[in-house]
Amino acid sequence: MLTAEVTVPVPPEQAFAPLADGWLYASWVVGASHIGAVDPGWPAVGSRIHYRFGLWPVLISDTTVVRAVDAPHRLELEARLWSVGAASIRLTLTATDAGHTRIRMIERAVRGPARWVPGPAQDLVFAARNQESLDRLADVIRARAQNH
Template sequence: MYSNFPASVIVRRAAGRGPRCRADGADGNYAGLVLTAEVTVPVACEVAFATLSDGWLYASWVVGASHIREVDPEWPAVGSRIHYRFGLWPVLIGDTTEVRTVEPPHRLELEARLWSIGSAWIRITLAEAEPGHTTIRMTERAARGPASLIPGLAQDVAFAARNQESLERLAALIRARAR
């Protein structure tokens, strides 16, 4: 379904933080360039993935999500969903995010619906950079709706800062839970 989603060329920013551009094709059958948000946390992959497995924390780290209404009991199994609201009060719109692929503790792929606008495909990968340190990468593409017609690089620019902030929030949650 998402075979046109590009993979990733790490171009490191001077500060060592923030979105990077990857084009290594290491994560599957994708080719091309994509801006990838990235953080490293001082915990093992299993510990970091445990935070992703708690659907009730979704609004705590995903920029734009503001209220979790329900989490399917089997989250994060394939097909399970988080029901949430996004936006700013008083304009809150309800929708869902569904798990498309899960390979604990290394990969979680989601489809986040965005009301009548369409949906976005999100890939979160976790890799132990060194023992006890996990690098988390997040990439996103519009999958359905009018936004899917926007060229990939323009989507990268639109999603990059938001996804980096989301990962920074996720990293803070992981560190707090690991204490």
């Protein structure tokens, strides 16, 4: 299973903070273009982000829901993919040396036709997108660290 990964120069609590702010979702998730609403209590299990993905003028509304959380170490999401189904996304944050955090992301299709695609083929589809998402998340984390 291919895993996207970045390391950021902050402890897990600081690295998790942007994940805990649902309004920042579109700033780091590739494809998400507009946040319409974030359920109160995000990222509590069952809470949702309501967003649009795509490029204007073709925007599709959907949701991402929290399936599990162990802040600041793990966040598991289920992102709906319109008629294509849904994907399970696991983000894990691990403290490394000298106040750094390694963030890993794994994504798998769990509903719809895409779930029948073999894992290695899913890796090819998701790998570059997930690495770009984590690179964007790392930029958000670094910018927030500089401003605090």
